[in-house]
Amino acid sequence: MKKLLLGSAILFATMGSSWACTLKPNTNCYQALLSGEKMDQLDLHGILLSSADMSKANLSKSNLTRANLNEAKLQGANLTGTDLSYATLFFANLTGANLTGTNFSNAGLKGVNFSEANLTDTNFSGAKLEEATFTKAIFCRTLMPNGMTNSANCPAEKAAGQVNDGQTVNGCVIAPRSVCLNASLVEANLGSANLAGAQLYMANLAQANLFKANLGKANLTEANLARANLTRANLSQANLTDANLNKAILRGAQLGRANLNGAVMLNVDLTDADLSGANISEAALAGATFCNTIMPDSRVNNSSCVVEKAAIAEPVKVEVAPIPPVVQEVKAPAKTKRK
Numbered sequence: 001m002k003k004l005l006l007g008s009a010i011l012f013a014t015m016g017s018s019w020a021c022t023l024k025p026n027t028n029c030y031q032a033l034l035s036g037e038k039m040d041q042l043d044l045h046g047i048l049l050s051s052a053d054m055s056k057a058n059l060s061k062s063n064l065t066r067a068n069l070n071e072a073k074l075q076g077a078n079l080t081g082t083d084l085s086y087a088t089l090f091f092a093n094l095t096g097a098n099l100t101g102t103n104f105s106n107a108g109l110k111g112v113n114f115s116e117a118n119l120t121d122t123n124f125s126g127a128k129l130e131e132a133t134f135t136k137a138i139f140c141r142t143l144m145p146n147g148m149t150n151s152a153n154c155p156a157e158k159a160a161g162q163v164n165d166g167q168t169v170n171g172c173v174i175a176p177r178s179v180c181l182n183a184s185l186v187e188a189n190l191g192s193a194n195l196a197g198a199q200l201y202m203a204n205l206a207q208a209n210l211f212k213a214n215l216g217k218a219n220l221t222e223a224n225l226a227r228a229n230l231t232r233a234n235l236s237q238a239n240l241t242d243a244n245l246n247k248a249i250l251r252g253a254q255l256g257r258a259n260l261n262g263a264v265m266l267n268v269d270l271t272d273a274d275l276s277g278a279n280i281s282e283a284a285l286a287g288a289t290f291c292n293t294i295m296p297d298s299r300v301n302n303s304s305c306v307v308e309k310a311a312i313a314e315p316v317k318v319e320v321a322p323i324p325p326v327v328q329e330v331k332a333p334a335k336t337k338r339k
Contacts, residue, residue, distance in 0.1 A: 023047070040078075120154075139182060141171030148181035148199065172203075176214075196234075216254075271304075 021029040023039065026046040035053050040060040050070045060080040070090040074097050081101045091111040099114075099122045106126040115135040119142045127145050140154035154170045166173065169188055172180035176196045183203040191211040195218055203223045210230045217237045224244045232252040242262040249269045257277040267287040274294045291305040 035073075119150075140184075144181065148179050148201075150182045151180070151184045152182035152202065152204075154184040 032052040088108040111131040120140040139150040142150040172183040226246040236256040252272040290301040
């Protein structure tokens with residue numbers, strides 16, 4: 001009954017001009033003073049709330065499709081699960097707002113301040129975000145206007161055991177050509193995973209297990225692969241521009257024609273790795289291990305191979321029997337007969 005009354009708009013908003021408006025679809029509530037008000041689960045589609053003060057208001061699960069919230073004050077507001085598709089919020093202030101699961105699809109969001117807002121599972125598909133501010137905003141499984149998923153701030157989700165193809169980790173589907181912008185895959189067990197052609201721009205794969213994983217032609221620009229296990233992984237023609245590969249293990253990895261321009265590869269293990277045709281210009285390779293490593297010019301680099309030193313045998317002592325001294329026999333002079 002309560003929801004029915006609210007749906008019938010028995011709630012009024014006090015206006016700055018001293019008159020009130022009814023909170024219902026397509027009404028004019030310009031500059032309404034609604035700070036801290038409970039406005040959840042209402043049907044307010046098409047309503048005019050331009051310049052309204054709704055700071056710390058509860059608008060969760062309300063329908064605000066095609067509403068006008070230009071320059072609205074929504075600091076600290078609860079918009080969890082709210083539908084704002086096709087709404088306009090030009091230069092609205094959503095600082096610190098809870099936008100978990102909020103639907104902004106095809107919304108006009110020019111100049112909106114999303115600083116410190118929680119954007120977990122928020123849908124921005126088709127939205128216009130020109131000049132929007134996201135200082136310290138939380139991105140986790142956030143669907144961006146270009147269709148990519150931003151999971152830059154998701155807490156690390158450690159899958160139990162091996163992650164198989166088709167499984168999802170923090171919103172990233174482990175599959176070829178998957179789009180996982182800023183994916184959070186820290187310590188994920190992705191051994192033998194097929195991520196060929198995947199979009200893993202700025203993904204966090206620190207300490208992940210990618211043993212024999214297929215990352216051919218994947219986009220790993222600015223990805224974090226520090227201490228990752230990429231033993232025998234296929235990274236041929238992958239884009240690793242400015243990626244962090246500090247202390248990564250790339251033993252036997254295929255990096256043919258990969259782009260490693262500007263990659264940070266300090267203390268990386270490239271034993272038996274194939275870098276033929278790869279671009280390693282401006283890559284930082286201090287402390288890298290090269291042993292049977294095929295370089296971009298097809299030259300084999302063995303500069304770091306551990307040389308096994310043959311054991312030097314101790315001299316064998318041969319006991320030689322003492323040689324007896326040679327005693328010369330001195331004969332007495334022969335006696336001569338006297339004549």
